[in-house]
Amino acid sequence: MSNNLVKYSILLLLCLLHVNVSAQISSGGSPLPYKHPQPSEKARKVVATESVTNFYYKLPVDTNKTLPENNLRVLYTGTVCNVDLSPTNSGTTFTTEDGTNIWRVGMYSPNAASISLIFSEFNVPDGAKLFLYNPSQTIVYGAFTSANNNSHNTLPIRPLDNDTIVIEYQEPMDAAFKGSLKIGSAVHNFESSTSATRKVRQFYYAERCSPHTSVWEGAEPIKRSVCILYATGTSSAWWGTANLINNADKHPYIYTAAHNVDETNVEHHVIWYFNYEVPAKDTLVQGSEEFTMASSEVIARDFTLDFALLELNQMPPKDYRPYLAGWNLTASPTPPLTCIQHPQGDTKRISQTTNAPVISTFDGDILNPVQNSFWRINRWQKGTTEPGSSGSALLDNNGYIIGALTGGNSTCDSPVLDYFSRISYAWDYYQDASKQLKIWLDPYNTGITQMDGADPYENSHPCARTNNYTDTDEMSIIYIGNGISGLLAGHNSLEHTAFAEKFSFDEDKLLYGAYVVPCIGKYNSSAPVYLNIYNGTDVPEDIIGSAQIHPQDLTFVRGELGTKDKVTLTKKENYIKFDTPIKVGKTFFVGCQIQYAQIDSFGIYAVENRTINNSAFYQDDNGWHSYTEHSYMPTNTSLWIEPVVCFDDIxxxxxxxxxxxxxxxxxxxxxxxxxxxxxxxxxxxxxxxxxxxxxxxxxxxxxxxxxxxxxxxxxxxxxxxxxxxxxxxxxxxxx
Known part of the structure; x- marks a missing residue:
């Protein structure tokens, strides 16, 4: 196995301390190794005596505080604590050997499912990096850099699933100016950010009567305009739904309900999640949550019409594959009508009615609603809406937006009486530019009453998520058998060390990242797993990109905070984004490299007995082979690996x-x-x-x-x- 040891060493160099990174648009890199004691109550006292005065700051949570209740379809999940933490008054500062200045501060909130932050001051020089992580550094958000600077000098950071976090800021010795950072508020979330639920956030807690968008024939491309919003107000935090909306100048505008952003400057404290849905191949597989953004401005809003138009700080990146939804000002929309939403903050679902909407007025928890400025859905024939659906668009039969969800009380048992604000009233009912859509969506006053949807990158090489399986292929857990234990594409008694899928195109490509869907994904520290990108023609050859996959959870053992292996890779879409797009040419391979230890714990879903050509390969001590050459189970197959690629303009x-x-x-x-x-x-x-x-x-x-x-x-x-x-x-x- 000496060849494998050499390959393993090369992988370590290629990975460059790569960790599992996800957050608002981030720029890669890694925090420094973290050696402070784990932040149990006992350890916090020790830290305070080790010249790290007040390193861990305890959030002042009011345990008697209750979350708001109303008939708006907002999902409230957390309580806000005002803080004032900066490099000058908290944590510890030091300088590394190369002159980089470091600020670190810890924060904890007992019994929090997650903690999110608002930097009320954020303006950093080029080369500076900000990270947020749990004490074991198994979850890392960042790096946030000068690319995240914005006109209002704030930065919201999405919930990190832990009751203890560490913030680390790195500033080069030769920085053009000294960065300005201050944490102004933090949120103690009662429910995990992994997926929203009514009481304990878990995947698949939305009502089962609402179909997934991935199995709805008319969902593409309109579903790519839909996003979750996570907002932090002055006293609570909440989840809702919104849509990117098309406009004459292709600005990154977002359309939602006004009550989703109903506090002054709350839009500066919103995190936007894109592409969160289950795959059509298996709706029990959880979608990826890596596609997030922050920073936005309200440019138009009115509470009597319950609409808001916001502008993101920048267009979502290419590998987010955004879509700007079309819209229609008609007073007589043609059914069927559809609502794409994130009920309970869960993956995208739909509700649909075959009946025309009724012009109505919302009689609920908004002040002075304009008469007849709402659509009423008397009954959904498919699905329902729930808390977290608030702000989701109502779509006509062509997929054009005609309104946004305000409220209602529909359920699976009684899917009736939901209300949507009418986009035609938001268009120009008020003349003030800050209270209308017209001046923003049709700035040249062309008089149009509807606009098609559009891909904002249609003129600059949009990205595509690609795969090799067909509509009739079924993903399976394939065991070798014939006296051989283990998985065809995973750990097995033959000790195959790598598995890869071949991709071929007619033009050169840049690879931004790849989805990997394991059927088994338990992390083993003695046998790390790597996502590798290979060049080659007939079989994989040299590794041209690599990232380690290392999921873990924190747990309390006898009152002390520690870590445990977790199976978060299992039955989940895991999007691994590379810090730099990789030049892969016309033909390349994407796969996973595994090691062997006492406990084997990784395998990828694959197509069993496909009728078309094989596209998958495996590696043993003698090199790479097509699965059609397998000694014990020769087969045509395809692995559940999906790269995101764009045209190579480099x-x-x-x-x-x-x-x-x-x-x-x-x-x-x-x-x-x-x-x-x-x-x-x-x-x-x-x-x-x-x-x-x-x-x-x-x-x-x-x-x-x-x-x-x-x-x-x-x-x-x-x-x-x-x-x-x-x-x-x-x-x-x-x-």
Missing amino acids: SSVQNVNDNASNNFLVSPNPTSDKIQWESTNNEIGDEVYFELFDIQGRLCNFGKSTLVQMPPAKGIYILRLIDGINTEVHKIIRK
Whole structure:
């Protein structure tokens, strides 16, 4: 097994301390090793005597506080605590050998299912990184960087499932300015962020009568506009639903109910979750929750019409595969009518009626509703709505938005009387621009009364989630048999060490990440699992990208906080995003590398006895083989691995004139030190983000500064300038 040991060492180098990272748009990297004692009550006292004064801050939770109750379809889950924590008054600060300045502070809230934060001050220089993690660093959010800077200088961070968290800020010695950070509030969530439920948040707690969007024929692409919102107010936190909505200038606008953002500046404290749904192949498999964003502004809102229009700080990234929903101002919508929602904060579900809506007025918990400005659904023939559905769009027979859910009391047993605010009233009932949709969705006053939906990246190479299985293929747990124990694509007595799926395209691709769906996914510290990207033609060859998969849970044992292995990979879509898109060319392989120990604990779903060509491969001591060559179970199969890929515009820059530019001027080029870019198009806004890659596709620098420091190595680099929708690519020569 010496070959495997060598490969294992190479993997360790490739992974570069990669951890399980997910949060609002983050830029990769890792926090420093964490060596403080685990934050049990006993350990907290010890920490206080080890020159880390007040390192762990206990949230001042009012245990007698109750959450709001009303007939709006909002799901309230947490209570807000005002805090004032910054590098100058809390935690510990120190400097590493390379001069990086570090601030760390811990926070705990006994019996919290999760903790979320609001940075009331957040403005950091290029090169600085902020992380949030549990004490064992098995859950890490970040890095949050200068790319997260915004006009209101705040940063909300989504719930981390633990009652104890650590915040770490890293600032380079040569930073352009000293970062400004202050935690202004934290939320003690009574229910886990893993999936919302009525009392204990668990996956699959929405009412079973509401079908999943993944099995609804008309869901694509409109379902990609739907998102969850998690809002932190002054005293409580809540969950609702919203939609990206199309407009003339393709701004990242979000349409929802006004009561979902009913406090001053609460929009600065909202986390948006995209793509949370079960896969059609198996609706008992939990969807991925890695696609999140933060930072938004309310640009129009009125409570008497119960609508709100917000603008995200930037368009969701390409690998989020966003869609801007169309809309229709008709007063007589054609059924069937559909509502796509996140009931109980769960995966996307639908409710549908074959009856026309009734013009009505909402008689519930909003003040002075405008008469006849609501649609009433008398009865759903499919599904219902629930707390957490609030703000979800009502769609006509063409999938156009005609309203947003305000409230009601429908259930599976009695799916009647839900109310939606009418988009036609929100259009121009009030003349004030801050209380209407028209000026924002039709800024050129064209007089249109409906607009088709659109992919915001349709002109700049949108990403696609791809796979090799067919509609009739069934994913199975396949055991080898014939005297051999274990899984065909997992641990087995043959000690096969890797499994990979082949993908081929007609043009070069960039791989942003991949979904992996294990049938067994228990973490074993003696046998770590890696997601690998390979080049090759007929079989996998060299590893060109790798990330370790390492899930764990925290647990209390005799009053002390510790860790335990968890099975969160099992029967879940796990999206592994690489810090830098990987240049994979036209043909590549995506797979999992496993190690062997006393306890074997990993395997991937695969298609059993497929009738078309094989697309999967396995590795043993003699190299890679097609599954059709398997000694004990030769078969055509396909693994449940789905990469997210886009057209490779980095490689295509080789054919671009060095000085060609549509929207930006970059100089000097060639350069010996720095380059500077500036916009040549007055329509380009202030929110421009740059990424600098080397010719191998590795990310070298990023941020919003117009002055870009080049790496010391001479050669060709790729500069990507992104204005939210469009991407412009320049070839830079470092001499």
